[in-house]
Amino acid sequence: MGIITVATTPQSDLHDLDDDGDDALRREAEAGESSRASRHWWDRNADEYQDEHGEFLGDDRFTWCPEGLDEADAKLLGDPAELAGRDVLELGAGAAQCSRWLAGRGARAVALDISFRQLQHSRRIDLSRGLAPVPVVQADAAVLPFADRSFDLVCSAYGAVPFSADTAALMREVHRVLRPGGRWVFSVTHPIRWAFPDEPGVEGLTATASYFDRTPYVEQDEQGRATYVEHHRTLGDRVRELVGAGFRLLDLVEPQWPEGHEQEWGGWSPLRGRLIPGTAIFVAERD
Template sequence: MPPRDTPRVRVGRKSTTREPIIQEADAPQVHEAEAAEPEATRREAGVTESSRANRGWWDRNADEYQSEHGTFLGDDRFVWGPEGLDEVEAELLGPAEELKGKDVLELGAGAAQCSRWLAGQGARPVALDISHRQLQHALRIGASFPLVCADAVALPFADASFDLACSAYGALPFVADPRLVLREVHRVLRPGGRLVFSVTHPIRWAFPDEPGPEGLSVSASYFDRTPYVEQDEQGRAVYVEHHRTLGDRVRDVVASGFRLVDLVEPEWPSWNTGEWGGWSPLRGSLIPGTAIFVCVRD
């Protein structure tokens, strides 16, 4: 299964506030995880169940996540995935010098390291995450831009509020219906705006989530879209991740009103000798681990 180590409600649609505090909408009640190790399974999980489970999981695990991966992510880097592809070199949002003055929405921002880099280029970012605890880490590191605790399926912003939107392993892998997110992003982007998002490469769902040789043999159907769920003893989901094939992702993008202009599959660089869950130099040299979709709102 894809790992949980992937970087990752509504306050009133007309909100355009730009102050550096955590703005939080009414959130659904989240059950605390049971002491027992959750059971991993494949079963259906809808929009509401997925949202509640993942909000709770990221709140409980934000400290450990930032402790384990904070050095790799840095305080103000924009890294697209475990391979280490940096926006400084990739320029998927455009040349850095053209970001100045742009309104940018980061979805599933975590501790908002990417937004901090954007702010350093003169952009005006807004960092949104479903986890309040993740955004508290953004405050700890230091954020001079708005932090919004909200669900990406119902963005609390007015139409045409942003020039750019981005997401590095945030939000989209964890929602039951990614078109809900994509249509919301389409709504809040201005005409000509760009959306760039990275997710676990869909082919990884056919392989065991292991960094070594055992992770190189196909063990499941690539076409099985049944979600990966971890549930407690009462059968309540405490973590959910959703699989879409590469074709599904393309169709989601197009059906949501975007034009796909690039699909980037980063190769594993020689300098990166570390492992991140199921991502490793061994697997990364043989099969893609990340897919980055570059989309334009016409």
């Protein structure tokens, strides 16, 4: 099975952007611009990302966050022994490491990502391990190419949600494709981190921005075209989005930085992780 591509955003200018000297600023970025920027950025950076973080992520490990919380221990999707035969969709799957872990427990996992290059890394891992390929789909998570009530579980570990301009619509899409009683679990950068510089050292411990400023973070080229976009929502915003889409919030997990974990990942570090939360994991259920 190849990579199924569902074109939900224009692609004509995705591969002719030069990020040398990009400016970083806070400005509005609508859905189409955000989606195009994400597709281009992850296509261009997928190789470097997998090279840098592949060992930590593993080929078939389901870890929710840089703190290293594994689904095998957290059981946020339910008892791993009961995953067999369940239909699971992973959003923003990257190289489908989480989906591969789910498939190893008998789940019928589908990995979706906006980046074709990320999904090619999924194929690379499958081939190198001699495994049956994880089904993958290239599409925008805000416009899911699946029928209503197709899945028992939907999950996302730092994928899709932070890069979507309209996460209320994304939540409604997830609700639509879930079966009644289905669970939706996703991890994102803890919203409080938006008030602090994204630095692993002491400079990342002083708040320099308003937690309540929801203006997107944008990197753009000399022509003003966005090459990277990330969107901020407060904890309250996330709860309202979930409830508004028809979900019941079961849990909000804020993983503590574990003892003995000394690996830095961007702005995540032992120094910051022991003082302020870095990840928020929302566990919700469809009525």
